[in-house]
Structure formats: C-alpha cells, structure tokens
Amino acid sequence: MTDFRDLTDPPPKTAYRIPDRWAWPDRDRVSDLKPGRVDVWLIRLQDGDWDRDSCWPVLSEQEQNRSRRFKHPGAREEYVISRGLLRILLSEYVGIAPSDLVFRTAPRGKPFLASDEGLPVPEFNMTHSHGVGLYAFAIGQAVGIDVEMVERKTAGVQVAKRFFTEREARKIADRPEVLGKEAFLRSWVCKEACLKWTGAGLSGGLKTHEILFSDAWRDPKVVGEGPRPALHFLEPGDKWVGAVATDVAACVQSAVYRRGKIGVHQPEAD
Numbered sequence: 001m002t003d004f005r006d007l008t009d010p011p012p013k014t015a016y017r018i019p020d021r022w023a024w025p026d027r028d029r030v031s032d033l034k035p036g037r038v039d040v041w042l043i044r045l046q047d048g049d050w051d052r053d054s055c056w057p058v059l060s061e062q063e064q065n066r067s068r069r070f071k072h073p074g075a076r077e078e079y080v081i082s083r084g085l086l087r088i089l090l091s092e093y094v095g096i097a098p099s100d101l102v103f104r105t106a107p108r109g110k111p112f113l114a115s116d117e118g119l120p121v122p123e124f125n126m127t128h129s130h131g132v133g134l135y136a137f138a139i140g141q142a143v144g145i146d147v148e149m150v151e152r153k154t155a156g157v158q159v160a161k162r163f164f165t166e167r168e169a170r171k172i173a174d175r176p177e178v179l180g181k182e183a184f185l186r187s188w189v190c191k192e193a194c195l196k197w198t199g200a201g202l203s204g205g206l207k208t209h210e211i212l213f214s215d216a217w218r219d220p221k222v223v224g225e226g227p228r229p230a231l232h233f234l235e236p237g238d239k240w241v242g243a244v245a246t247d248v249a250a251c252v253q254s255a256v257y258r259r260g261k262i263g264v265h266q267p268e269a270d
C-alpha cells in the first residue's frame with residue numbers, strides 16, 4: 001500500500017515549530033482507566049520535556065537495536081522518545097516499571113501488552129508526526145489513533161482520487177485548495193485510526209472504511225460493510241488534526257502529558 005507521504009514534497013530541513021500552548025489541559029499523572037473511557041495523551045517530542053537520554057534506559061534491547069537502524073538522527077531520536085514514553089505511560093497505568101513491560105504482537109502486527117497473570121491490561125495505540133505524539137489507552141476495547149500536521153505539503157486530491165472512495169474523493173476535490181487539503185487530512189487521520197483499530201494498519205486498504213463528515217467537516221462517521229468503529233475527531237492545536245477510533249462511543253479524556261518523575265507512579269483516583 002502506498003502511503004500518501006510518498007507523493008508529497010520532502011520535508012524542510014528545519015524543524016517544525018511546535019506551539020507552546022495547546023487546546024488541551026496539562027497533566028503529569030494518569031488516573032485509573034475505567035470501562036467506557038479512552039485517555040488520549042499529547043506529548044511534544046521535539047522541544048518538550050523529554051529527550052533521548054531520559055527515555056533510552058527504559059527501552060528493551062530489541063527496541064534499542066531497532067533505533068540504531070534509523071539513518072536519520074531526527075527519526076532515530078523521535079523513535080526512542082516516542083517508544084520510551086509509551087512504556088512510561090503504560091507503567092503508570094499498570095504499576096510495573098517501564099523497562100519490565102513485555103510486548104507481544106497480534107497476528108496482524110498490532111502490539112499489545114503481555115500479562116502473565118491474565119489480568120486485564122490497557123489496550124493502547126500510538127502515533128507520532130513531526131515532533132508530536134498522541135497516545136490512546138482504554139480498558140476492554142480496541143483503540144486506533146492518528147495525527148497529522150495541517151501545514152505539511154500533501155498531494156491530497158491526487159491521493160484521494162487514487163485510494164479513497166469515489167464519494168470521498170469528490171467531496172475533497174470540491175473544496176477550495178486550502179480547505180481541500182485540510183479536508184483530506186481530516187479524512188486521512190480518520191481512515192488510519194480505523195485501520196489501526198482493526199490491527200491491520202495501511203495494509204487493510206484505505207477504501208475499507210468510508211468516512212463521512214458533517215457540513216463543517218466534523219463529527220466523522222464510518223459507513224459501509226464490515227466492523228465500524230466509533231470515531232472521535234481530535235484537535236490538539238490549531239496546526240494539528242487527529243482522530244481516535246474505538247469499539248463503541250466512549251468518553252474521550254485528552255491532556256498534554258508533562259514530565260513527572262520517571263518510574264512507576266501510582267494512578268490517581270478520579
């Protein structure tokens with residue numbers, strides 16, 4: 001499957017400036033997960049509270065070896081930080097040290113947290129793009145999440161005509177250029193969240209889930225045959241769009257995760 005990023009201009013050499021303020025509140029500690037709730041955390045990977053040195057020690061040997069295979073230093077650092085923070089956040093939910101967490105892989109490639117005792121553990125999914133990471137956690141239901149930067153250059157109309165349904169592509173092409181680009185990205189993050197929810201990723205096919213929006217390009221809904229997740233559109237800041245897919249409509253709590261003590265935190269009560 002061709003990623004739309006293959007059809008875009010290369011990113012500029014200078015780093016993207018990430019806003020100091022976001023639309024979501026700041027928190028430095030998680031609270032107990034409950035059925036029917038999805039926690040979404042935003043983390044600034046480039047110029048935030050985290051760096052490679054603070055995340056490297058919690059990675060497994062396999063993760064550390066994988067990071068060494070990244071040729072671009074920026075991509076390598078973003079992988080280390082994003083993966084380390086996944087462990088740090090999960091450790092706060094389950095009360096196990098980040099470095100002691102063990103991941104397994106489902107048949108379609110989606111990772112999950114191993115539990116030797118058979119106890120319920122959080123379902124999770126993560127995404128990162130241009131220095132920003134989003135993490136979704138839930139109990140008892142699958143989740144998928146994606147984020148994109150609105151200002152990035154994309155060949156949205158061409159990609160939509162090639163890989164989206166005819167109705168989706170027509171709606172995007174009918175928008176003025178700037179609005180059409182954002183409409184494409186809104187559709188894209190919803191589609192990728194759905195595919196990650198299934199565990200298939202982009203190999204599942206972008207036409208598998210047709211996404212319909214309201215006139216204001218909000219309130220996305222999935223139509224068509226097969227399993228249809230509930231979609232929640234995310235707007236962490238003016239320059240970013242995201243979406244999280246869940247089994248059923250859920251209460252989505254979103255926040256910016258700020259640096260606390262790295263280790264095991266006891267979850268806060270609601």
